[in-house]
Amino acid sequence: MIYEKRIPLLRDHHTHPSLYASLSTSLDLRTVRDKGRALALIQAQEDPVVVVFGWNNSLYTFTEEELERLKPVLICNVSLHSFLMNAPAKARFAGAYPEIVAHIEDPDWVEKNLPEIFKFIVNIQPGSAARVTAFNAYLNRQGIWYAEEMLLPNAATIEYHYQLGHLDRTRFWADLKLYQALDAGTQKQVFGIKLFTDGALGPRTAAVQVPYPEGGQGILIYTLAELSAHIATVTNLGKPVAIHAIGDAAADQVVTALENVQRSEGALPPLVRMEHCQFISAATARKARSLGVVLSMQPNFNYDSVQYRDRLSPAYCARNNPFRILIDEVGFVPGKDLIFGSDGMPHGIKYALEMSLFPPEPNQKLSLDEFVAGYCVETLENGFIDIQIDETKRMVLSRVVLT
Ligand SMILES: [Zn+2]
Structure with a gap:
């Protein structure tokens, strides 16, 4: 059966517009499934330092020899949680970014310093108001009216949005280090603080309770005491917090830390969001809900159950993004305390x-009404999306109209 419906434009609660705008002129390997072709495409680039993204290490990896034969290159894994930099690129950045050059292949260091790496990548191809305009136009074509910046790279980004009159179409989340370096006026423009508590599935650094089939349980970035202290700091700033936690062990740690802060400070930040929480258990989700936590999740990552069969056990594949359990059993309500976004994978x-x-x-599975409640703006005032749903072919056709 085919049916049609008109829905509002999207409110993407979790993405990285500055990073993606910076990468938008870079070589994209997401559709390149053959390593020989990937190497040829990299070699054909003209930038002094080639930035490549979308590399999927479940398809192929690069040998050191292959990398060293290339021009200066930084290759970003599709997860944006692991990176390769060849010796010519390291030589170029060693002066200005010695720490990043020294540790870029160390998964533990990378997870603990991800905000620094994102800011480094954005600064290889820095932003501008024109770049923001072009990228927002691209987001609009994908049906996105509003997109939250989950990792502000610099104060200039806020300035570009201000100049363009786009401050009401985004929210800026900053890591504590950047936030504390901003002047008081700019700090007011920052909506909230982003914390990371684990890695990602791509590099097997998402923190899991049951080890990966190949071994290891991923990476917890903080001890419980450290995480509790960071949340307490944000509580005292009076800012909202968005906490990245993909694995079940990370989700458990976040909820325990929140309980600790609630006890020690007598309060939590005015809004607490958990980002991704793909493997949150029902028990932890119940505790999160009773603490008033909002789950910010990405239906796109449903496909991790297929794409990462090589690194996740069948049990973990089945547990990924358990929306029905969260809504039907735990009581989360789309649009209220369960919100959706893309992480740009894809927009x-x-x-x-x-x-x-x-x-x-x-x-x-989500119903169309649940999707709209958790993922769309409230009105049709700026435009709409006409969708055609083909249940037999399991396909969606869409037409975005801006008014
Ligand atoms: Zn993200």
């Missing part, structure tokens, strides 16, 4: 809606 309506309506795992 836009088509893939997100296909993954929601026709997911790989039954517990991942």
